[in-house]
Amino acid sequence: MNLFVFLLLGALVLCAIAACLNKNLLTSIVIFMAYSSVMSVIWMLLESPDLAITEAAVGAGVTSILFFVSLKKIHAIEEEEDHEQDEE
Amino acid sequence: MSRMRNDYESTLWSRIEKFVNGEEPEQTMKRKKKSRASYEQVKREDVFMEDILLRMERREEESFLEKVEEYGEKRRVRRYERIYRILAVFLCFTVMAVLLVTVSYLPPFGNPDNPANNEVIERYIEKGLQETGTVNVVTGMILNYRGFDTMGETHVLFIAATSVTILLLAVSEKDKKRASDRSFEPKNDIILQKAAKVLVPVIFMFGIYVIMNGHLSPGGGFSGGAMIGAGMILYAGAFGFAKTDRIFNGHVIKIAKISALCLYVSSLSYYFYTGANGIENHIPLGTPGNLFSSGLIFFINIFVGTEVACTMYTFYALFRRGGL
Numbered sequence: 001m002n003l004f005v006f007l008l009l010g011a012l013v014l015c016a017i018a019a020c021l022n023k024n025l026l027t028s029i030v031i032f033m034a035y036s037s038v039m040s041v042i043w044m045l046l047e048s049p050d051l052a053i054t055e056a057a058v059g060a061g062v063t064s065i066l067f068f069v070s071l072k073k074i075h076a077i078e079e080e081e082d083h084e085q086d087e088e
Numbered sequence: 089m090s091r092m093r094n095d096y097e098s099t100l101w102s103r104i105e106k107f108v109n110g111e112e113p114e115q116t117m118k119r120k121k122k123s124r125a126s127y128e129q130v131k132r133e134d135v136f137m138e139d140i141l142l143r144m145e146r147r148e149e150e151s152f153l154e155k156v157e158e159y160g161e162k163r164r165v166r167r168y169e170r171i172y173r174i175l176a177v178f179l180c181f182t183v184m185a186v187l188l189v190t191v192s193y194l195p196p197f198g199n200p201d202n203p204a205n206n207e208v209i210e211r212y213i214e215k216g217l218q219e220t221g222t223v224n225v226v227t228g229m230i231l232n233y234r235g236f237d238t239m240g241e242t243h244v245l246f247i248a249a250t251s252v253t254i255l256l257l258a259v260s261e262k263d264k265k266r267a268s269d270r271s272f273e274p275k276n277d278i279i280l281q282k283a284a285k286v287l288v289p290v291i292f293m294f295g296i297y298v299i300m301n302g303h304l305s306p307g308g309g310f311s312g313g314a315m316i317g318a319g320m321i322l323y324a325g326a327f328g329f330a331k332t333d334r335i336f337n338g339h340v341i342k343i344a345k346i347s348a349l350c351l352y353v354s355s356l357s358y359y360f361y362t363g364a365n366g367i368e369n370h371i372p373l374g375t376p377g378n379l380f381s382s383g384l385i386f387f388i389n390i391f392v393g394t395e396v397a398c399t400m401y402t403f404y405a406l407f408r409r410g411g412l
Binding site: 049050052053054055058061062064066069072073 | 152224226227298306307308310311314315317318321325404405407408
């Protein structure tokens, strides 16, 4: 159990650094989602399930969707879209 | 009276003087003279080349000057970047050290003698079930003991959502067409639609469960409302806004949102005026553990959940098509 907690904390630090240093914004958001999921498990282990539910719903779900939509608005993920349309 | 030095032309001071007077530096002058000489030479041979040579000369000169300027600029920028990086790392480490030193002075985690463990927490835990009727102490604290704070927070959130709506709402049809990005993406993604068909009812049901059992199990109005909002966003993303508009159009959302907020505020105000903290409360608390118990908290959770779900969906719709 103790090892599991340290593993989760290590993953948290790793995700935080990776989200900052990543050049691609799309990948950065996905890493941020992973960060939120790990954080919700840590809330669960700290015996605050209320916060864990909220973190999973808001942090990993809605915030990331709004980030994706914002990236689309500023045309930061345009290239992949063109690629998809070419394939079709 | 001073006498001009013989090599005055090549000293630093003369260059500075020339620069101040707006004359060109010596090097470019030399280059100009040279190119002019060659130009004179060519002129005799061909008159037609005059224009091209003139242009070539000018371009050469400009590119040379640009290069000189660029080099200086680049060096300054590079130096600035290096100093900036060193200072940023230094600042990060300083803040980290300060915070770590502060943390080492804090009382140990979980110590019963910590200043946070005072009579307030004892009261909440011992008398919470009896006074508020909620099995989940956190909900009892948020919506009963600290209901006034929560109401203020809700007002702040409502004002923030209203200002974002004012900023992003597209009024005219032209704005709506420009704001909508639905036309760019591939429609009718089969994998997403099939997954949404299975997942959305489950998400809705879980969200409703979390809201309704906010006083019995972990969760409450905010988390359940966020779940329902996420489910609505998933449905809208999979099937498009045309299908969501059949039920959740702007009219319905407006009515749901405003009525939920008004009912929430009026019920909490009634609770405050009849005497908060369980004294002289006219609303029956019911048996702890039943679904219909804990008085107003059950209904307040439902109102908050409706409000939050509508706000989440509104934000998504605002971002995607500039309106409800």
